[in-house]
Amino acid sequence: MAEPSRKYPTALGASTPDTITLLGHDLARDVMGEVGFGELAFWLATQQRPTKGQVRVFEAVLAALADHGFTPTAIVTRLTYLSAPDSIQGALAAGLLGGGSRFLGVTEDTGNFLHDVLASADELPADPDDTAGWDALALATVRRQRAAGRFVPGLGHHVHKDGDPRTPRLMRIAREEGWFGPHLQLFAAIGRVHPQVLGKTLPLNGAGVCGAALADLGLPLPLLRGFALLARTAGLIGQLAEELRRPVANEIFLSVDRNSRSLPPEPWKPES
Amino acid sequence: MAEPSRKYPTALGASTPDTITLLGHDLARDVMGEVGFGELAFWLATQQRPTKGQVRVFEAVLAALADHGFTPTAIVTRLTYLSAPDSIQGALAAGLLGGGSRFLGVTEDTGNFLHDVLASADELPADPDDTAGWDALALATVRRQRAAGRFVPGLGHHVHKDGDPRTPRLMRIAREEGWFGPHLQLFAAIGRVHPQVLGKTLPLNGAGVCGAALADLGLPLPLLRGFALLARTAGLIGQLAEELRRPVANEIFLSVDRNSRSLPPEPWKPES
Amino acid sequence: MAEPSRKYPTALGASTPDTITLLGHDLARDVMGEVGFGELAFWLATQQRPTKGQVRVFEAVLAALADHGFTPTAIVTRLTYLSAPDSIQGALAAGLLGGGSRFLGVTEDTGNFLHDVLASADELPADPDDTAGWDALALATVRRQRAAGRFVPGLGHHVHKDGDPRTPRLMRIAREEGWFGPHLQLFAAIGRVHPQVLGKTLPLNGAGVCGAALADLGLPLPLLRGFALLARTAGLIGQLAEELRRPVANEIFLSVDRNSRSLPPEPWKPES
Amino acid sequence: MAEPSRKYPTALGASTPDTITLLGHDLARDVMGEVGFGELAFWLATQQRPTKGQVRVFEAVLAALADHGFTPTAIVTRLTYLSAPDSIQGALAAGLLGGGSRFLGVTEDTGNFLHDVLASADELPADPDDTAGWDALALATVRRQRAAGRFVPGLGHHVHKDGDPRTPRLMRIAREEGWFGPHLQLFAAIGRVHPQVLGKTLPLNGAGVCGAALADLGLPLPLLRGFALLARTAGLIGQLAEELRRPVANEIFLSVDRNSRSLPPEPWKPES
Structure with missing residues (x-):
């Protein structure tokens, strides 16, 4: 051929x-x-x-990321549809364009961070369930980040401060299917050990654990953001379907407009 | 709540x-x-x-539309990634923006066309398998389109001139699952009767039959294009994954560049 | 070469x-x-x-369309920047995607409508300033639209009900520069005669008069929307520059989030 | 108010x-x-x-960046228009999405690099035309980059190997208008001194000098990419206007399609 x-x-x-x-x-x-x-x-x-197991873990990740209500991406898709109802592709594309570093980036950042730690570790626990071994690696990792003044990607959540319900669920599914690999092991260990370094307990972020799971599944690391975007495409279609029946975009627009006020121009001061 | x-x-x-x-x-x-x-x-x-049956038909549609090789949308996603590799969301969004009237529009156009015919028909065959009844409606439909100088959406394919293999397959899946409804009935009937009106036999387009199936599944008609775009998002991630390993975008760009030639400007002549 | x-x-x-x-x-x-x-x-x-005159009229159109405050396109660009601050191109592209039929479409629709009327008229006033001649054509046009139950594009404005200040200004600039051509003549005549048909006085929309002016300048009609988008690109950069200094996007997002409420799902009812 | x-x-x-x-x-x-x-x-x-002088320099920059023929962004806009001719905004947005790090990024990278060097320098030449002073700073800068194994942004061009004609022209315009500030001074000095460090003479890139000029004009550094995108929007409208009259997108698509060949799938190998 x-x-x-x-x-x-x-x-x-x-x-x-x-x-x-x-x-x-x-x-x-x-x-x-x-x-x-x-x-x-x-x-x-x-x-x-x-395999069937890979698919179940993968689809659990997609479900975890598909829709989070009125996020900026959802609002953007609805407002764009309001402005240009003739172009469904434009409304979806506009929403996806918000899938960058801040709102959808945790998945990608966590997966890549864990991968880099694993790739540069001198050795990994021989027994995949050697908790002490993973904890030691995690401890060194959290300490190194703290010493460098850097966050650990995937640690913390601005709403689910006492625990993101997606995290234990996804870990259990991955265990059930035999895909609880080194990225999830390390991420779980970070969850166990970080309080001794940081002096407080942070939740393991649900979008972060998705990144760990995608990496364990063997998916291409440079495209982890892409899977979050695929999940979100389904969510944005749901947003448009709801907008068709219970429109809110015009009210969102008007409430911004009503709350705007004119200020005199203020010249930009170049940074020095 | x-x-x-x-x-x-x-x-x-x-x-x-x-x-x-x-x-x-x-x-x-x-x-x-x-x-x-x-x-x-x-x-x-x-x-x-x-239901499980609806899901199987729906996923068959998504499979049918996910990727068709080096289409304009695939080329656009690869070229955008070449230009802006830091923004996966931009590369996917750019590809989806090609999902308009010409390349992904057949699905939507066919679903909506069939729906309009069904909604305005005086009566539909009481027995869903009354082939003669559907043929009569289809015949009137094709004749009306021809008299008005309009095409029948979903009839014809520029490559699969003797039959699009997706069409009989999707129809069989829909029958197996009990979702071969009026849109598919009418589309199948159009396939049977159009030669007597048009004097030649055209294939039923695979993207068109997808529109008929989505309409029978009860999905929102204004969003049919959205499902084609969802399928294509998965395909475009596949394109990016392949571009990572077997890059072609730079060669595509260079081959256009090498084959360009400068012409003198030619002033635009406004239509009169 | x-x-x-x-x-x-x-x-x-x-x-x-x-x-x-x-x-x-x-x-x-x-x-x-x-x-x-x-x-x-x-x-x-x-x-x-x-020519210099064409440039002055053209730039007046671009100024008229560059920014209208917190429109959906401006909100979309700001929200996308909030979500994905690493991608300026994504924030601008997302805003432009709202430049469709509803918010930026008046310019294009008016220009094309006027062009079609002119192209299908049996004859146009020989003297370009034959007001009575233009009024007669305008009267026939408004009557035909009304009889068909269609609006006249560019007639009416949801805010400037007693007159859009951009309209007389752009007409004067076009006259000063010698580019007050048949599209503007016809549009002005529609402004004079429509009350006798519609029984009320509507303003001539400022975005509509821009379409008439662009058509008189001899710019490509299929791309009139493009010039509105060019103007808006400058406006959206202004929105981003202001967002950098006086950020509002996060507050817009939070105010939507705070005002959301969960409803039980409501199954989609396919149209019959 | x-x-x-x-x-x-x-x-x-x-x-x-x-x-x-x-x-x-x-x-x-x-x-x-x-x-x-x-x-x-x-x-x-x-x-x-x-001021008038600022405008002239700014518009010279926009002219330098508006269109470079069949770049990936131009090809993308044409292909998207081919696929979705109903959505001009989609075709323009798709093209702009290629305005990322690789093709339009030089402008931004150069402006920001020069700014960072200036901001962290102990002192700058008191006399703006103290060539020896600028050369000393430039020499230290090029040496530091080379020691760190990093390129100097804006140095080098893949086509104009013996000199980008835009560079001296923009520098002269900036001098004429009194806006040849520290960013341009430093960039020019880099052009003079880099051969003694690198052992070869590289051209100063025209897109890079644009970044230096925009920074000297006092425009917001985080948005330098935005001005390149504004210029490109005008260029992409030109591409669409030409595509309307001398279409090439379908031939580009077909030439890719004709030159494609099927390979067996090759499983992704996760990096270790």
Whole structure:
């Protein structure tokens, strides 16, 4: 099928007049009706079909991240739809553009942080359930961050101060499915040991544990944010569907407008 | 839970310091690990949990639309990632912005067209499998479109001229699951009768049959394009994952650049 | 310079190791320092250098559309920046995505509507200042719209009910510069005659008169929305610059969040 | 005009039924027809009306960055328009999303780098034209970057290897207008001294000198990328206007499609 002279290789979708393949499989016969959507998203990202256990953990992550009510991304999608109802793609794209460092970034930051610690550790506990071994690594990690004046990504939550209910749940699901790997081990250990360094107990963030789980599943680390965005796309469609029936965007706009007040211009002072 | 004075109602995500709910359910306990991602996306859009049969048809649609290789949307996502690798959300959003009338629009157009025909028909076949009844409605429909000089959305495909393999497959899945409703009936009938009006046989487009199936599933018609975009988000993550390993975007850019040539400006002539 | 075998022609930017040209001119020598930004935008769109009069009218239009305070597009840009401060391009793009049919569409709709009326008129007043002639065409136009149950684009404004101050000002500028052409003539006539048909006096919308003026300037009609978006890009940068110093986005988000209330899910009822 | 209880202050656009103000001025009377578009964009960003000299330098920068032919951003805008011709805002937004670290980032990176060097220098030359003083600072700067294994932003260009024609031109314009400030001084000095450190002569990048000039003009450093995006918006409208008349997007798409080849999937290997 491959012609070496053709310069753009892909293992994703391909078609001829008679066939459509996806990931090397016949799309109609082997994928449609046979492969769930979470499973397919995982497969597309890794080019390897996930096991049932991987799919369950992955879909639990997507559920955890799909919608958090009136977040900035949800408000943005609704306001954009109000302004440009002819372009559903624009409303969804605008919402996703808020998926950056601050609101959706915890997932990515946590996964990458844990990965870097693991990759640079001299050795990891030989027995994956060697709690003391993980605790020692976690302790060194939290201490190093504190000494450098840096936060530990995924530690703390501005609402769920006494514990994010998603965290223990996702850890249990990962254990049940046999995908409680080194990233989750280290993250759990950070949860156990950080009070002795920081002098207070912080919750393990639910978006952070999602990053740890995605990393344990073997998904591409540079794209962790992408999975949060995939989950959020489903949530934003839900926001639009609700906006169609119980519109709030115009009232949001008007309440901002009503509460605005004019100030005289204030010249920008360049930093010196 | 509701306070009447609060003006922005939602049944989607909500949280208190101790709880997170989604669609009225405890997110951690009842959704994570229990609900697949396709199922969740359906539920978010309709606020009603779908049956297993609905989920299977829905996920078959998403599989059919997830990725079609180097489409404009895929090329756009890769080129945007090349230009701005620091912003995954920008690369995905840029790709989705191509999900408009021409490339992803068939799904939406077909679903809405079939719905309008059904809604304005004097009566529909009482027996859902009354083939002759559906054929009569389809015949009148194709004739009316032809008389008005308009195409029938979803009829024809620029590559799969002798038949889009997704179409019979999705119809069979819908039958198996008991969701072969009036939109699919009418679309199938259009496939049977159009040659007698048009004098040639056109394939039923796979993206079109997806629109018919989504409409039969009871999903919001104004958001049909949104489901195509959800599917495509998974596909675009796959494109980015492949671009990380087998980059082609720079070569695409260079091949355009190398093949460009300068022309003298040509003044715009306003239409008269 | 042109090689016929190269398949992507352009008269816009081009470079060799030693030169950079834009629109056939030496960029550094002939454009930088010589051509204003409004002038350049006009030139890029039409491939013909505008006169000073055209530039003045064009820049007056851009000024009229640049910023209207806390519109949905401005709120969206600020909220997106709050969420993803690492991506200025994402914040601007998200704001522009609200530039659709409802909020920025009047400019485009009015320009195109007037153009269509002019293009299908049997004859236009020979003397451009034949007020009675323009009034007759306007009267027929308003009557035809009313008979069809359609609005006249650009007629009416939800805030400036007794007159949009931008409208007479832009008309005067266009007259001063000799660019008060048939689109503005017809629009002004609609302003004079519509009360006899509609039984009430509506203001001529300032965004609408911008569309008429852009059409008279000979700019591409399919891109009228684009000029509104260009103006708005400058406005959105202003919004971001103000957000840096007097941030409001977080308070907007919190005020929506505080005013949200949970409702039980309500199943979507498919239209019948 | 201000009511202290209103919580969203702004000095930008505001309107009442009778008036529209922008930056504290009557929009119709004092801005439209009086203020050029580059001038207005500068004013919106700084809330201070620029001088004629500032405007000329600023508009020269915008001209330098408006369009560079078939860049990834231009290709993306054209392909998105091909896919979704109903949404001009989507095509422009998609193009802008490529305005990230790699293609438009030089402007921002250079401006910020120079600013940081100036802000942390013990002292700056008292006489702004003390070439020896600037050279000493530049030499220390280039040495420090080289010792740290880091590039100097704005040094080098992949096409204009013997000199970017925009650089001397912009420097001359800035001198003519009296806005050749410390950022440009330092950048010019880097151009003079770097060969003694690096052992080869690199050109000063035209996009980089733009960043230096914008910083000298006193524009907000966190938004330097925004001005490149403003310039590019005008360029992308030019690209769309040309695409309307000499379409190339479909041929670009087809040439990618024709040159694609299917490969077997290759499982992602998580980094260790």
